[in-house]
Amino acid sequence: MKRRAVLALSTALLLGACGFQLRGANGQGGLPFKTVYIGTAETSPLGIELRRYIRASGDTAVVNDKKLAQATIEVLNEAREKATLTLNTQGRIREYSLYYRVKFRVIDEKSAELLAPTELVLKRDISFNESQVIAKEKEEEMLYRDMQSDVVQQILRRISALKA
Template sequence: MMNTSNNNYLARALGAVLLVAMLAGCGFKLRGSDGQYNVPFQSIWLSFNEASPLGTELKRNLRAGDNLRIESDASKAEALFDVISESRGKSILSLNSLGRVREYSLSYTLVFQVRDANNRQLLAPTEITLRRNIAFDESQVLAKESEEALLYRDMQSDLVQQILRRLVAIKPLAPVTAPATPAAALPTP
């Protein structure tokens, strides 16, 4: 009886190892799981303020990816990333029986669009809003301020990953060409 259960366990373990080996051998991997994002353009200009922590983290992630250049001059870039608005918010989520704040809701909202060098929209204005709840204790104000800053940094990292996924999903537009002149309209020599 004991030998049969050991054999069943060994057969299951061997089956699991074989399954993992087959998946690894076929080259299966999740898109972006290796930190590489293949965006459909070679260069991008970002309209973030120089002091923007979100802009700095997005630049760092874009540079770590494939061979995408981040241009400081918009006229040299194939894609233009326009920040329409960026805001952080804090609102009261709940009160205790004495009317004091028990929980806050933190929010981080970014509205942006992506255009090509010919000013055509590659990505329409897009809004990403992230929310996190934080319990509040007035006897631990400094600790809660640190926790709040940590939550905003976490939302910022999440926001960067969502932006990267949207940039990868952009479908490149056909190049702009001049309209063809019909042969009948050409003058004869």
């Protein structure tokens, strides 16, 4: 019993001494800016989620006036696509591929590009069954929400790697 306690304590001390630090609740380090403006509509689900994650990071404030921001995240394009993946022997759809594409860039207060236009593309495959249309529609919505959360995390990771 004492041996485990000593091992746990020594591990914690070694991790603390080497500079190890958890990245925070939202999975990335802090953003290199004090204020950020998000160039999306107020009702955009992507914009809402970006604002929420940035506010949760703690050090960065989301402002409503572009002139007050050190950096602006501009969402240039956001698209959802659905493509047929496979067909059964009767020629009916068995699977779809769902794509979620987001193109964005980051500029500073002088409109200089800090991050060039970057396109993120996520893909998920979903099976389809004609007898479960409503359930499959709900599953599709859930997959798009999941892809949106993944995109937000990727955007924030890329921005946190920038130099202010």
